[in-house]
Amino acid sequence: MRSRHPKALGFRCYPASHRSLTLVLWSLVALVVFVNFHLLIIHKEEETMSTHEIRRSIMRELEVVEKEKFRLAPPRSRRNPRAVRRKGEKKPPTIVDEFLDQSSAVHDMFFPELNTAVDPVNGGNDSMYFYYPGRIWLDTDGKPIQAHGGGVLYDKRSNTYFWYGENKDGKTYKVNSKGADRVSCTFRCYQHPFVVWDKPYLAVEALNSIVSPNVNDLCQTHKVDIIGVICYSSKDLWAWKNEGLVLHGEEKNVTHDLHKSNVLERPKLIYNDRTGKYVMWMHIDDANYTKASVGVAVSDSPTGPFTYLYSKRPHDCESRDMTIFKDDDGKAYLIYSSEDNSELHIGPLTDDYLDVTDVMRRLLIAQHREAPALFKHEGTYYMVTSGCTSWAPNTALAHAATSVMGPWETLGNPCVGGNEVFRSTTFFSQSTFVLPVPGLPGSFIFMADRWNPSDLRDSRYVWLPLTIGGVPDEAADYSFMFPLWSRVSIYWHKRWRLPEEWRDS
Structure with missing residues (x-):
C-alpha cells in the first residue's frame, strides 16, 4: 500500500505538470510571435516613413519656387x-x-532660337536629362519634335514611353481673315494647275484677281491641315526617337475625315488589356470647325500603322478639345468640351474602348473650360483645364473629385513660381496631358503646348513638375468639401530634370 501510494500520487500529478509545461511553451511561442509581429509593424512604419522622407528629399529641389523678372x-x-x-x-x-x-x-x-535647342545627342553632359521649357526640343535625329497637343503612353510590354501628337511640320496660313490659323504644305490648285504656291492664301488672292471671285470656293479643299499623327519613343522621357507617322492624312478622298483640308487635334492613346489593341481617340473637325466630333483609330502595335475607324458626335453632342483616361480597374472614359465649349462632358467607353456608352455627365457647366488633362492619385481624381481664348494663353484651373463621373470641385490656379503674368498665363502655355512619374507617388509631369500661331510648327513644349499635397490656397467654387482636397501645384523652372532615383524604381 505504501509502495503504491507514491505511484498513484505520481500518476495523478503527471497530467497537471504536462499541462503546465504545454501552457508555458505555447505562451513563449505566442510571445515570440507577438514580438516579431510588433517588430514587423515597426519596421514597416519606419520603412514607410523612410520612403516618404526619401521622396520628399528627392522632390524638394523640384518644388523650389523660382521667380521670374523681366522688363x-x-x-x-x-x-x-x-x-x-x-x-x-x-x-x-x-x-x-x-x-x-x-x-x-x-x-x-x-521662342528662343535654334542654337539654344535641347539636343539629346550633341547637347553635352552639362545639359543631360534637363528640360528647358519653351526651347526647341530635338529628337535623336537632330530634328525638332512635332508632337503638338499630344500625350504619352507607357507600354509595359516593351518598357517604353510613346509620345503621340499632331505633326504640324508645314507653313501656317489663315483660312480667312477671321478664321483659325492652319498648317499647309506646298499648294497646287488642281482647277488651275499652272499656279503653285507655298502660301495658299496668296494663291487664292492671286487667282481671285485674275480668274473669278469663286476660285476661293474651288480651291478651299486643297489647303492642308492634317499631315497626320506622329509617334516618338523613349526609355528615359528625354531622348525621343522618331517612329514616323502612325496615322496619315488622306490625300485624295475629299469626303474622308482625315482629308488634308480637315482638322485633327489632340490625339490620345490607351492600351486595351482585354483585346490587346492600342486605341487612339482624337478631335476631328472640318475646316470651319462645324463637325465637332471625335475620331477613333486602332492598331496592334504602339508604332502603328493605325487603322482609322470612324467619327461621331459622342452622346449626340459637340466635341472639341478632348482627352481619354484609363482608370486602375481598366475602365476608360472620354472627356470633351461641348456646348460651344461652355462645359465639359464625361462618359465611360465600351469594354473594347472603340465607342462611348450611353452614360454621360455634364461637368463645370458655364465655366468655359477646354484642354482637359485628367489624372489620379491615391483614389482622388484630378484635372487641369484651360480657359477658351483661342491661341492666347490664359489661367489654368485645377479640379478634383472622388468619382471620375463627378461632381467636380474647382480648386484654383495650380501654377507656382515665375511671376504674376506667368501664373495667369499658365507659363504662356496650354495643358495637354499629365504624366505620372514612376516610383515617385504624387509626382507628375505637366505637359503643355506653347502655341506659336504665326508659325504653328514652331510651337514649343512646356514640361514642368506637378505635385499633389497641401491645402489649396484658393478656390473658384465652394460647392462642397473644398478644404479636404489636396493642392495641385505646377512649379515653374527655367531648367530642371527628374531625379536619378526614379529610373531605378
Missing part, C-alpha cells in the same frame, strides 16, 4: 503720328498681345 520697353505705336494726334493713342497692347505678335521682342523671349 519690357513700352511698345512703340505703329500708327501714323497724325492719326494719333487726331484720334488719340490707342490702348497699349497687353503682354499677351506682345507674346502673340511675331515681330515683338517679347515673342523672341518665349
